[in-house]
Amino acid sequence: MTRSPLFLQARNITRTFGDLVALDDVSVDIPTGKVTGLIGPNGAGKSTLLSILSGFERPSSGQVIYDGEDITRHPGYRRVEIGITRTFQDVEIFPTLTVLENVLLGFQDQLGEKLWRLILTPGEVRRQRQQFIAQALEILKTIGIIDQRPDELAGNLSYGQQKLLALARMLPTDADFFMLDEPGSGLPRPIVAHMGALLRRIATEHGKGIVLVDHNMELVLEYAEHVIVMHHGTVLAQGAPEYVRRHPDVLRVYLSRPDDDHNILPPPATTAEGAIHA
Numbered sequence: 001m002t003r004s005p006l007f008l009q010a011r012n013i014t015r016t017f018g019d020l021v022a023l024d025d026v027s028v029d030i031p032t033g034k035v036t037g038l039i040g041p042n043g044a045g046k047s048t049l050l051s052i053l054s055g056f057e058r059p060s061s062g063q064v065i066y067d068g069e070d071i072t073r074h075p076g077y078r079r080v081e082i083g084i085t086r087t088f089q090d091v092e093i094f095p096t097l098t099v100l101e102n103v104l105l106g107f108q109d110q111l112g113e114k115l116w117r118l119i120l121t122p123g124e125v126r127r128q129r130q131q132f133i134a135q136a137l138e139i140l141k142t143i144g145i146i147d148q149r150p151d152e153l154a155g156n157l158s159y160g161q162q163k164l165l166a167l168a169r170m171l172p173t174d175a176d177f178f179m180l181d182e183p184g185s186g187l188p189r190p191i192v193a194h195m196g197a198l199l200r201r202i203a204t205e206h207g208k209g210i211v212l213v214d215h216n217m218e219l220v221l222e223y224a225e226h227v228i229v230m231h232h233g234t235v236l237a238q239g240a241p242e243y244v245r246r247h248p249d250v251l252r253v254y255l256s257r258p259d260d261d262h263n264i265l266p267p268p269a270t271t272a273e274g275a276i277h278a
């Protein structure tokens with residue numbers, strides 16, 4: 001079933017730190033059902049914009065609008081409640097829990113969390129648990145890595161698998177928007193391709209809105225459907241990856257920074273399908 005997209009919007013956002021203008025009158029619209037890439041050289045304002053959209057920072061002026069409602073003053077925890085979550089660069093998993101338990105933690109409204117339910121309706125609690133386990137195993141299959149090892153301790157997985165597991169934990173949540181800060185950092189190429197394809201599927205098949213901030217241009221330009229390029233706190237260009245890739249201002253900014261190996265516009269990459277065991 002397709003539903004019309006929700007929008008998370010930044011309207012005329014300015015953020016200053018003392019004399020420094022980190023964001024200067026930035027307006028962007030982020031829809032559900034798509035991966036939106038956010039790229040730009042170091043210091044462009046990407047993380048600041050992500051923090052403002054997810055409620056970790058307040059703008060100096062401007063508004064954040066979610067599904068038509070002004071949420072500028074909502075703190076981070078309120079935004080999580082209404083469906084906006086943010087991940088950070090570090091891998092966010094529980095290493096001493098199993099792979100399956102990590103995914104199960106993402107399920108909300110677990111009946112077993114309520115003592116009276118455990119006592120009065122143990123059968124119902126058990127049935128829900130079985131259902132969540134089946135769904136979690138399905139998610140692990142979707143993720144395409146760890147389907148044979150749900151009982152493995154998450155801390156024993158490779159770095160790449162841990163990053164994918166962190167993405168798997170997003171799926172059971174009710175959140176509509178996920179802000180991902182550099183999920184591809186430090187990963188080998190096949191994992192990056194796998195992750196990109198996965199993010200695309202999470203957006204299109206599960207209707208999530210994904211904002212992808214990454215220095216890895218390949219990940220962003222290949223897998224985001226809409227790309228926003230920032231520079232010096234402003235939006236330099238935005239549009240489809242092919243448009244952005246050829247935009248004269250984008251080329252000027254990136255080609256003028258030949259020493260920064262993060263900032264290379266690569267040729268189109270191929271999409272990797274199937275299981276990855278890196």
Ligand SMILES: Nc1ncnc2c1ncn2[C@@H]1O[C@H](COP(=O)(O)OP(=O)(O)OP(=O)(O)O)[C@@H](O)[C@H]1O
Nearest residue numbers: 017020021022040041042043044045046047048049
């Ligand atoms: N808390 C802060 N205090 C002071 N200056 C800050 C703060 N946060 C960000 N800045 C400054 O704001 C500007 C934008 O930073 P931001 O981290 O948003 O950029 P970025 O595009 O995410 O950069 P990078 O790719 O290096 O992470 C930079 O000049 C940065 O030094």
